[in-house]
Amino acid sequence: MAGPSPDLTMVTTIKFLCSYGGKILPRYLGGETRVLAVPRSISFSELSSKLTELCGPSVTAVSLRCQLPTEDLDALVSIKSDEDLVNLIEEYDRAASSANMKIRALLSLIPAAEARAMFAILFRKQLTRNDSYLWPRLNPTTQSTLKTILLTCIQQEGAKSISKKLCDTISELASGILPDNGWPELLPFMFQCGVLDIRSVIAVHRRHHSAAHKRIARRHQFHSVFDQLCG
Structure with missing residues (x-):
């Protein structure tokens, strides 16, 4: 039984x-x-x-x-x-x-490698300026840590396809926070890497008057600059 x-x-x-x-x-x-x-x-x-x-x-x-x-x-x-x-x-x-x-x-x-690429893509989506814009809701310590991680990753990343995604992410973030001195370490980093001409920065500020136009121009500029770094 x-x-x-x-x-x-x-x-x-x-x-x-x-x-x-x-x-x-x-x-x-x-x-x-x-x-x-x-x-x-x-x-x-x-x-x-x-x-x-x-x-x-x-x-x-x-x-x-x-x-x-x-x-x-x-x-x-x-x-x-x-x-x-x-x-x-x-x-x-x-x-x-x-x-x-x-x-x-x-x-x-x-x-x-796939996980690193996924991180860069998802993080960039969170940095897009829309209703779900994440960056202002992070505390200063977290913001500082993420900025340091991004610059470290772009220097150490060996895969070109992932470097390109990191460049896109950094460009997206920098175009929004750099005017408010939100990333003071970025410009010295770019000069150190030898990919930034100070005259191009001044030209962007002179050529574009509205905040939106300047942000778009900065984003394009950073994309161009970091493409040199990733190249």
Whole structure:
């Protein structure tokens, strides 16, 4: 006679059977497969961090898709939030016959270069002057830290495509805050890099009278200047 079904909600640890680097053909072939045990109460952000660590130092982020217990690998669900994670665990609770269940997880790796490019793009979007303009809402310490990081990154970045995105981001920010002395370190940095002629700065201020025209002109100027730096 079969015993009562286990109460899986009492289990404090869950396991993910994680595969990455392979292909679904239609079975999962190649790559690496590892088991990750985590607390049942883990948050999505904590799980993402552990999955990234699992994949090694060359990976800075992962996207997570999981197989539902009643589906095949061609019908994976994306896990992107705490709610998604809770729903996934509940699905496995309903289908599991023992406390040794493993959640089948397929990871898409985001290498370091791709993550850096994504940061530059997303950060630039936050610097666009519209209703969601982020910069004025940051405290001075955070603003200073971000400006330092941007200038450090543009000096150290080895990938030309990412350097170009960083140049765009710096140009967008500088065109808005430089007139109010919001980035006093920038012009000395540009002179030090040998990509700025002081006469071009003066010409922009003389040629354009309205604040909007000056901002647009400065943005174009900075794009041109930083293109030299990235070239």
